[in-house]
Amino acid sequence: MLSFEQKIEIFASFPELERKDVSMGRVNFHYEGSAFDKKLIGFHLHPNGNGFAFAGRLQDVDTDDRGYVNIRDYGAEELRELIARSIHSLTREKAPEPEEGLVETWEDPNKSTLTLKFEDDMWYVFAGMNLDGAFETYEEAREYLIDEGFAKR
Template identity: 45%
Template sequence: MLTFEQKQEIIESFPQLTKKEISLKRVNYHFEGSLYEKTIVVEKLHPNGNGFVFVGDLLKYEKEAGDNGLVNIRDYDEEALREIVRDAIDYLSEEEVEDLPIIETWVSREGTELNLEFNDRSWNIYHQGNLEETFGTREDAVAYLREDGFRLSK
């Protein structure tokens, strides 16, 4: 587990974040460039190593995040901490796009077709218009499809 000081050093390597001290020797890190009302990226980082990162509704962190969109980073290593802070900043700096979704057709050897669609920050797999699975990243969705013997249609 990283120390409080190590976590601060990693978080402060992101120049977009501003440190603000709060009660009980805890600190918050704000992203003033947020496109949303929410500006706190790292919340209540405590000298005991506990703290939270706001990831909203990013599916990538669905299993870790509470209903408030916060992930506890107490046991995060350097790589994981850098990744989640980067993802949080990206999340708060992306405008929701109303463009057409990305759609790919994947086919099995038996000829079964599935559609992989990106919309609303998630990668969804559909069979005959019915939602089968949802993933937070394209890589996870593609791995799932390949494990089941599907290939991208040309």
């Protein structure tokens, strides 16, 4: 188990995170660059070694109902990877320049695929030949695909 100081050091090594000291000696780390309402990546890191990290947008991490995972027994590399993935999951990907006929393939953990296409000033999600959804912006389509468990290939 990492000490409180080691956990603080790992979180602090990410320049995009801002440390905020809270009550009872606990520390939070905020990601102000988040593209979503969620900004709290490190939650209630406590001198007793307990603490939580946000993983609510990561499909392969078991979280509580608020999207946090207890990091009490995480090792250094495991914690670094979790923080990096969490930050990435909250970072809005720059939308590609809309160009008629632009196509992206998205895949879920079961290897099912959906296709995202830009046509007629709209973003369309297709499951094979069937229309699954239509969105006005790339960001809306991307968020929908991520929420459904898909990642861009």
